[in-house]
Amino acid sequence: MRKLFKETLPSLQLFVKLPDGTMKDQLHYACAHCYCILPNKELAEGCCKQDYCEVCGTEIGKYWPVCTACSKAKKTEKAVTVDLAVYDGSVYDESQDVYYHDYGEFEDSVEPEDRPEFLYCCTTHKLKEKDPEWMAENIMGNLYDDFATAGGGGGLDLVDTSELVAGIKAWLDRQTLEVFHPDYTRKIKVVISGNNT
Numbered sequence: 722m723r724k725l726f727k728e729t730l731p732s733l734q735l736f737v738k739l740p741d742g743t744m745k746d747q748l749h750y751a752c753a754h755c756y757c758i759l760p761n762k763e764l765a766e767g768c769c770k771q772d773y774c775e776v777c778g779t780e781i782g783k784y785w786p787v788c789t790a791c792s793k794a795k796k797t798e799k800a801v802t803v804d805l806a807v808y809d810g811s812v813y814d815e816s817q818d819v820y821y822h823d824y825g826e827f828e829d830s831v832e833p834e835d836r837p838e839f840l841y842c843c844t845t846h847k848l849k850e851k852d853p854e855w856m857a858e859n860i861m862g863n864l865y866d867d868f869a870t871a872g873g874g875g876g877l878d879l880v881d882t883s884e885l886v887a888g889i890k891a892w893l894d895r896q897t898l899e900v901f902h903p904d905y906t907r908k909i910k911v912v913i914s915g916n917n918t
């Protein structure tokens with residue numbers, strides 16, 4: 722792992738030696754720890770410098786203003802709290818990276834002591850909501866790749882494409898598959914066990 726320093730050394734100024742022997746300032750600087758070359762003094766001095774979370778002060782990796790925990794907390798803080806009385810959709814537990822069909826399933830699956838403070842609401846996307854026209858266009862687009870040379874170029878000479886769309890639509894209507902995505906703008910406060918019924 723890369724070694725970082727609390728106190729860093731002054732950057733090293735770089736010069737190039739011209740054919741006539743004179744030295745010319747190259748306008749670049751090197752980090753005095755790892756000799757990495759950077760376009761200015763500030764970057765060179767910050768190169769191997771240990772950074773700290775601007776919220777809690779823990780050590781963080783390069784180029785992140787806050788640590789992962791603080792950035793998650795910030796995101797949760799910004800989200801609007803939704804009342805369980807009006808939300809019965811799927812929920813996302815970011816601490817475990819697990820989705821639940823609804824809050825009840827979360828309660829049945831996670832022991833009270835393992836529950837996070839907040840869950841996120843989810844947006845649900847159903848396969849049956851896909852646009853059959855768009856799916857048909859994709860299929861025809863792929864056909865075009867295969868048949869372009871055989872057909873001597875030009876457009877597709879497909880017939881009855883509306884039947885393809887109708888077929889896809891009928892197929893989609895029978896699908897129950899759905900996928901959840903976390904909605905980080907809405908959160909649910911987890912009820913602490915025992916006093917919620």
Ligand SMILES: [Zn+2]
Pocket residue numbers: 752753754755756757768769
């Ligand atoms: Zn460095």
Ligand SMILES: [Zn+2]
Pocket residue numbers: 774775776777778779787788789790791792
């Ligand atoms: Zn932090």
